[in-house]
Amino acid sequence: MSGAVHQAQPLPDAFLAFLRERELRVFRARPTGEFVDFAALGGVASAADGEWIRASGRARLYSWVVYRRQYHADFPPPYTVAAVVLEEGPLLISTIPGDPQDFALDMPLTAAFDETGRLIFKPTPLPGTR
C-alpha cells in the first residue's frame, strides 16, 4: 500500500520514506533479480525498473570503528559507527549498541529502530540465550 506510494519517488527518497514507517526495504532490480547497492540507487533510471522488497532484517558486521574525538556537537565521543551487510547483499553505514570489545567480524546482526526512529543493528542473540 505505502509501497505503491513510495514507488513514485526517487529511489533514495523512497528508501528513507519506508524507514520513517519503520520498514527496512531493499530494491530488487528487474530483470536481473539482484538487490541494488544503496550507493547505486541513484543510477537506477526509474522505480519501475524493479521493486522495493521488505528486508529480512538479518545482517552481518562488515566493520566498525569507535570515534574518540568530537567532530560534531550532536555526537559526543565515544560512539560506534558500523558498516553492515544486509542478508540481501547491500551494505549500509549504521551503528550498533553495546561494547565494541564484544564485536567480531561478520557477527550476526538484526535490524532495529532506536528511540529516535533511527535504523540501528543489534547483535543477534545466540540460540538459547537472551
Added chain:
Amino acid sequence: MGRLARSAIIGVGFSALSRKPIGSVSELANAALSAALADAGVARAELDGLLLVQSELAERGLLGVRARDDFGLGDLALLNAIEAKGSSVVQMVQLATMAVDAGLARMVACVFSDTPVAAGGGAGQSYVRPTAISGIDGWEERYGLFGAIGVYALAARRYMERFGIDETHLAAYAIACRRWAAGNSLALARGALDLGTYRASPFVVEPFRVLDCALPVNGAGAVIVTSVARAADAKAPAAYIHGMGQGHDGHSAFRPNGNGATGGRSAGRRAMAMAGVTPADVTMCQIYDAFSFSGLFALEDYGLCGPGEAGAFVADGHTGPDGRLPMNTGGGHLSSYYLQGMTPVSEAAIQLRGQGGARQVARNDVVLVNGSGGCLEFHAALIMSPHRVLS
C-alpha cells in the same frame, strides 16, 4: 630491446613548510615554483605549461588558472587545475607527461599548495565533513561518520580483523616512516618514535591514533616536467617517468563479497604494463599514505606483498632504512609533510636524482609512486626510474 621513458622530472622545489600560517596558498605555490625552477636551472620565461592542484577540502579556486597571472608567466601552451581528490598530483604529472610527449608543451611546472593549519595550530577541522559512501543524502551524518578518517578506519578494521593485523603493525609502519624522516631535514616530525610513544598517542577514530594520520602542513611543492630529449640538457640527473596508470572503481573496498582490492590494483597494473615491469621489479615505492593503514594496504593492492602480508613485511623492517623495499623514504605523509601526493612524487624525484642526502637509497631502478583519494575510490600511479631506457 629497451623502452624509452615518456617524460622526465628535472626539478623539485618546496616553499617553506610549517605548522603555522606562513602565507597564502598562491604565495606558497609561487615560492615552490621558484625553488623548482632554480633546482632545474630553468628560467621562468622558459615555462610554457602550468598545472595546479589544491586540496580538495580547501575553498574552491584558491589555486585556479589565474595563478598564471600571480606567477608572472607568459603565453602558456598548457594551463589547467586538476581535481581528482588524492589522485590529483599523480594525475597532474601524468597530464604533464602526455603534454610534453605529444608536443603540446615543452616545459611544464606541476604545483601543489595547501594551508590547512590554522593559527591555533589545529588542522583537524579542515578535514571534518560527513563522508558519503551510501549515496543517500545525509545518511552518514545520522551516524556521525565524519571525515575521510572514518571510512579509512572502517576499511582498516576489516583488513586488520581478516588478517590478524594489530596495533603493533600499524605502529611498525609509523616507526619506519619516522626513521626515514630522521634523514630528511625538511620533515616536520623527526623525533624518535617507538611502540611506547605510539601507544601513548591518543585515538582519533579507533583503530587510528593521531600517529596513524598524515601530518597536516602549510606549504607547497613543485616539480618541473619536460621531454626526455630536453632532459638530456638538464644540469642535474633527471627522474624518468616510464609508466602511468589510473584506476577508479568506486567503493570497491566496501564491496561485501569483494577481496578488498581497489582501483589501485588496476592503476598499478596499467602503470607497470606501460613500463614493461612487474611488481617483482619494483625496488622502491613512494605511496600516498593518508593513514598508516593506507601504506600497508597499498603494498598489497599494488602486488608488492601478498594478501595480509604487509603488516609482517613492515614489522620485519623491509620498508625502512636498510630494508629491501625502501618505502616513503622522506618520512611519507605521516612524518614529513602532508602535501597530498606531492610528497610521494617529489620524494621519488629526489631519490632518483640522487638528492636524498642522509636518506639517499642506492637501489632505486624501478620506483612505484601512487596517489589515492576519496574513500579508496580514486587512484593513479607512476613507474619512475633514473634510467632513460628500461631494459
